[in-house]
Amino acid sequence: MLDDRKLEVLRAIVEDFVSTHEPVGSKALAERHRLGVSPATVRNDMAALEEEGYITHPHTSAGRVPTDKGYRLFVDRLSTVKPLSAAERRAIQSFLEGAADLDDVVRRTVRLLAQLTRQVAVVQYPSLSRSAVRHLEIVHLAPSRLLLVLITDTGRVEQRVLELPAELSDDDVAELRTAFGSRLHGVRLVDAPAAVSDLPASAPPGIRPVLTSVMSVVLETLVEQPEERIALAGTANLTRHALDFPHTLRPVLEALEEQVVLLKLLGEVHDPTTVHVKIGEENSVEGLRSTSVVTVGYGPEASAYGGLGVVGPTRMDYAGNMAQVRAVARYVGELLAGA
Amino acid sequence: MLDDRKLEVLRAIVEDFVSTHEPVGSKALAERHRLGVSPATVRNDMAALEEEGYITHPHTSAGRVPTDKGYRLFVDRLSTVKPLSAAERRAIQSFLEGAADLDDVVRRTVRLLAQLTRQVAVVQYPSLSRSAVRHLEIVHLAPSRLLLVLITDTGRVEQRVLELPAELSDDDVAELRTAFGSRLHGVRLVDAPAAVSDLPASAPPGIRPVLTSVMSVVLETLVEQPEERIALAGTANLTRHALDFPHTLRPVLEALEEQVVLLKLLGEVHDPTTVHVKIGEENSVEGLRSTSVVTVGYGPEASAYGGLGVVGPTRMDYAGNMAQVRAVARYVGELLAGA
DNA sequence: CTTGGCACTCTGCCCCGACGAGTGCCACTG
DNA sequence: CAGTGGCACTCGTCGGGGCAGAGTGCCAAG
Numbered sequence: 001m002l003d004d005r006k007l008e009v010l011r012a013i014v015e016d017f018v019s020t021h022e023p024v025g026s027k028a029l030a031e032r033h034r035l036g037v038s039p040a041t042v043r044n045d046m047a048a049l050e051e052e053g054y055i056t057h058p059h060t061s062a063g064r065v066p067t068d069k070g071y072r073l074f075v076d077r078l079s080t081v082k083p084l085s086a087a088e089r090r091a092i093q094s095f096l097e098g099a100a101d102l103d104d105v106v107r108r109t110v111r112l113l114a115q116l117t118r119q120v121a122v123v124q125y126p127s128l129s130r131s132a133v134r135h136l137e138i139v140h141l142a143p144s145r146l147l148l149v150l151i152t153d154t155g156r157v158e159q160r161v162l163e164l165p166a167e168l169s170d171d172d173v174a175e176l177r178t179a180f181g182s183r184l185h186g187v188r189l190v191d192a193p194a195a196v197s198d199l200p201a202s203a204p205p206g207i208r209p210v211l212t213s214v215m216s217v218v219l220e221t222l223v224e225q226p227e228e229r230i231a232l233a234g235t236a237n238l239t240r241h242a243l244d245f246p247h248t249l250r251p252v253l254e255a256l257e258e259q260v261v262l263l264k265l266l267g268e269v270h271d272p273t274t275v276h277v278k279i280g281e282e283n284s285v286e287g288l289r290s291t292s293v294v295t296v297g298y299g300p301e302a303s304a305y306g307g308l309g310v311v312g313p314t315r316m317d318y319a320g321n322m323a324q325v326r327a328v329a330r331y332v333g334e335l336l337a338g339a
Numbered sequence: 340m341l342d343d344r345k346l347e348v349l350r351a352i353v354e355d356f357v358s359t360h361e362p363v364g365s366k367a368l369a370e371r372h373r374l375g376v377s378p379a380t381v382r383n384d385m386a387a388l389e390e391e392g393y394i395t396h397p398h399t400s401a402g403r404v405p406t407d408k409g410y411r412l413f414v415d416r417l418s419t420v421k422p423l424s425a426a427e428r429r430a431i432q433s434f435l436e437g438a439a440d441l442d443d444v445v446r447r448t449v450r451l452l453a454q455l456t457r458q459v460a461v462v463q464y465p466s467l468s469r470s471a472v473r474h475l476e477i478v479h480l481a482p483s484r485l486l487l488v489l490i491t492d493t494g495r496v497e498q499r500v501l502e503l504p505a506e507l508s509d510d511d512v513a514e515l516r517t518a519f520g521s522r523l524h525g526v527r528l529v530d531a532p533a534a535v536s537d538l539p540a541s542a543p544p545g546i547r548p549v550l551t552s553v554m555s556v557v558l559e560t561l562v563e564q565p566e567e568r569i570a571l572a573g574t575a576n577l578t579r580h581a582l583d584f585p586h587t588l589r590p591v592l593e594a595l596e597e598q599v600v601l602l603k604l605l606g607e608v609h610d611p612t613t614v615h616v617k618i619g620e621e622n623s624v625e626g627l628r629s630t631s632v633v634t635v636g637y638g639p640e641a642s643a644y645g646g647l648g649v650v651g652p653t654r655m656d657y658a659g660n661m662a663q664v665r666a667v668a669r670y671v672g673e674l675l676a677g678a
Numbered sequence: 679c680t681t682g683g684c685a686c687t688c689t690g691c692c693c694c695g696a697c698g699a700g701t702g703c704c705a706c707t708g
Numbered sequence: 709c710a711g712t713g714g715c716a717c718t719c720g721t722c723g724g725g726g727c728a729g730a731g732t733g734c735c736a737a738g
Contacts, residue, residue, distance in 0.1 A: 025700050040712055043701070061700045061719050101500075137478045137486065147476065149488055149498065157498050159488065161440070235574060236592035253575035364731050377681055382732070400688040400731045 002052065008035065009045045010054055011078045014066050018315055021243060023063030068280035068314065071292070075277050075318050082319040084327050088116060092331050099335070102126070102155035106231050109308065109332050114234025116324045119312035120256060122295075124266045125229040126154035126305035126336065128222070133184045133192070138177045143167040146214075150222060152189075154305055154336050160221050166210045176214060179203065193219055230262045237312070244313035248290045255287030256311065265293055266307030272297040272333060275322045280314045290314065294321050298329035300337060308332070341391065347374060348384045349393055350417040353405050357654055360582065362402030407619035407653065410631070414616050414657050421658040423666050427455060431670050438674070441465070441494035445570050448647065448671050453573025455663045458651035459595060461634075463605045464568040465493035465644035465675060467561070472523045472531070477516045482506040485553075489561060491528075493644055493675045499560050505549045514546065515553060532558050569601045576651070583652035587629045594626030595650065604632055605646030611636040611672060614661045619653045629653070633660050637668035639676060647671070 012033040016024040026039040026046060035042065046064055049055045054070035057063065066074065084092075095112040099105040106123055113121035131152035139147040144164045151157050168176075179199055187195045196219070200212045235256060238249060245252060255261045264285060268276075278293040292314045297304030309325055351372040355363040365378040365385060374381065385403055388394045393409035396402065405413065423431075434451040438444040445462050452460035470491035478486040483503045490496050507515075518538055526534045535558070539551050574595065577588060584591060594600045603624065607615075617632045631653045636643030648664055 023700090027700075038712055039700095040714090041710080044711085047702080057701085059719060060702095061698090061717085063700065135478075135480060135486075137476075137488075139474075139476045139478075139488070141474060141490075147474075147488065147490070149476075149478070149486065151480075151486070157486075157500075159496050159498060161496075233596060236589050236596060239589040239592060242588075249581075250575050250578040253578065257572060257575060362731090366731075378731095379681055379683090380679085383680085386733080396732085398688060399733095400686085400729095402731065 002048070005035070005037070006045045006048060007073075007078060008033075009042060010049055010066070010070060011074060013046075013049075013055060013064055014070065014074045014078070017065055018317055021315060023058060023065050025063035028063075068282065071279045071314060071318070072282070075279070075322075079319040079322075082323045084323055088324065088327070091116065092328060096331055096335060102157075102336075105155075105332065105335060109328060110231040110233040113308065113310060113325070113328050114237060116328070117310045117312070117321045118234075118237050118240060119310040119316065119321065120232070120234045120237055121308070121310050122262055122266060123231045123308040123332075124263070124306035125231070126152065126156055126299070127228065128152065128156065128158060129189045130299075130303055130305060131156060132186055132188045134186075136180055136184055138173060138180065140168065140170055140173040146173070148218065148221065153186075158222075158227065162217055162221060164210075164217065165213050168210065168214070172210065175203075176211065179211075180218070189223055192223055228259075228263055230259060230266070232256060232262070234310075241313045241315075244315055245290055251287035252291060252311075255285055261285050261287075265311075266295055266309065272299055272301055272304045272329060275326050276309075277318065277322065292316055292318075294318070294325050296325050296329045298333040298336075300333070305333070305336060341387070344374070344376070345384045345387055346412075346417060347372075348381060349388055349405070349409060350413060352385075352388075352394060352403055353409065353413045353417070356403075356405055357656055360654060362397060362404050364402035367402075405654075407621065410618045410653060410657070411621075414618070414661075418658040418661075421662045423662055427663065427666070430455060431667060435670055435674060441496075441675075444494075444671065444674060448667060449570040449572040452647065452649060452664070452667050453576060455667065456649045456651070456660045457573075457576050457579060458649040458655065458660065459571070459573045459576055460647070460649050461595075461601055461605060462570045462647040462671075463602070463645035464570070465491065465495055465638070466567065467491065467495065467497060468528045469638075469642055469644060470495060471525055471527045473525075475519055475523055477512060477519065479507065479509055479512040485512070487557065487560065492525075493638075497561075497566065501556055501560060503549075503556065504552050507549060507553070511546055511549065514542070515550065518542065518550075519557070528562055531562055567598075567602055569598060569605070571595060571601070573649075580652045580654075583654055584629060590626035591630060591650075594624055600624050600626075604650075605634055605648065611638055611640060611643045611668060614665050615648075616657065616661065631655055631657075633657070633664050635664050635668045637672040637675075639672070644672070644675060 012029050013024050016029065016032065026042040030037065030039045030042050046055065053067060054073060055064040055066050058065065092112060095108055099108050106125055110121045110123040113123065131154050133150065134153050135151040137149040141147050144167045146162045146164060147159060148162060149157065149159045180196065183195050183199065184192055196215060199215060200208050203211050235253065238245065238252060275294060275296045280292060281289055283289055283291065283293060288311065291311050293309060293311050295307050295309030297307050299305030308329055310321055351368050352363050355368065355371065365381040369376065369378045369381050385394065392406060393412060394403040394405055397404060431451060434447055438447050445464055449460045449462040452462065470493050472489065473492050474490040476488040480486050483506045485501045485503060486498060487501060488496065488498045519535065522534050522538065523531055535554060538554060539547050542550050574592065577584065577591060614633060614635045619631060620628055622628055622630065622632060627650065630650050632648060632650050634646050634648030636646050638644030647668055649660055
């Protein structure tokens, strides 16, 4: 159905449209891309591509424009990985190397990504549940109130104040601290419940009931309500593509303000090796139906710390942005693993 | 120079222009506002107002438009406080009452403000330096590494990992904890240096040197590098006024992404009783020259915890927005003081 | 000082025609 | 049979001319 030349034509259309942002006609295309055939032939191929739904034209006598389906095919089969320029590599390195703490790393990363891709950048903080415990501190604020301070291997520090169902003595808390500390050190939060499950049994009978309840509160707090944080940058880049969002800039901005939406975008990303692309209507989020989203996980191969990516017009440089997103993810992954 | 009627005309122009967003002509104005004079008279007054620089007209035969100077006069002398509607009061209360922790309060506040004013809302977290210490925890992570956890009276929890110039024993740290704890409890961070200045003298001689150095690191960390945080919401509202920012939406978005800029906007606000308004060119921030900024402090009268406000087109409902900003600030101030 | 009248100046809008880009189709060719 | 050149046709864009309406500025009269 689609022979090689037709695919070549589709690629040419996508590339030209992405760079010029104008519907591309048969003549210009035949000239610019040295396809070795006449415009008439290109027209026939275009007709076929349109028949299949890969391109459309806005009106009878305008050039062709890729559809979401066309972009999809392009991304899946036609785009070649675009190696980063030396300048880009340098930018990544110099941007990230001076980072102090985790906050700083994330802030720099999100700015870097926005600057590099000229799109809106989104970076998820290393997910709590997938991180391991480096230190867990329990502070006795008041008889029935504890402060938990958790430091993860990715450098994230999270604190939570807990109201307990019963009062504790300082000794009880000290007991808790060592018990939890020894069992949880180095353990990933998802595995935390298993790691402390033997606790009630091995504890002195006297404090068993209160310990059980404290334990459930602690686990609930840290494991079941892990607070996901997200950083955003480069929304100003949306105006760069104002033409791509005729009257749909508002819903995009609105969607980007919703934590939930951003989490949804990055939430499904677990694999740091493959870059995911959602194109236009493929997006499940209503307000982002006019955009494309490029995401990837970062962190060790087996289990990513979190996800990051960019949001931009469907008319984006997929090859370039995918490469940039992946490169940044790699650097950040290494940076955090080394920390 | 400017008699009462001329001022009345200016007010009418501002109000009409704000609501219709179209240059307002003498005839329509005389009719809609029952000034008791004919359009011709209004024209004369307009000419005088234009002479003085309070209004202009885009071209010869268009209506008049207020200048920044005109808005300024309007804000300073002509706008009457617009009482909040019952619905607005209810919105504020129900929006804020279920807030859990400080993060939650700030997040809700900024959303509320954006929704209420239909502008971009900015809320500064309670400034560390102006808050008082409710609890200071010192955790001994490693021989020469401490974790400081500070809880303020406004509910803000801040942690910092410190590298020390010398190693400490657990006992030393315990010593530190009680020494700092007893001296700093209830003390505002700005006053912290004074509160602990006697510490070296009263400590056992053995640990004096190390204590002095720890003290300086602690104070430096908490007092001199107070991390200011800011929440932003409602950027999508900018598109609502797209007509007000012909080609200047980008610089506005860019400015709003800069923490520094936002801090500058709110930084000078110390007084919770007066609402500040910066109009158009009055703004020191380049990118915000096409906007107006309404800010106010929140917190106890004497010293505000922080600032909050909105950013919108110069053509904004000043009376309404000022009232809304002030009302929200009051509620938040009370909420945090009561917490 | 206010007012009604009047001439004048613009802008916005609509219609029109010319232009050009691009298509679809068809007949022709190697 | 795929590829090609030619040709009629469609449609959007651009510029000009004309028209209506809004609004002003000025002036002379009350």
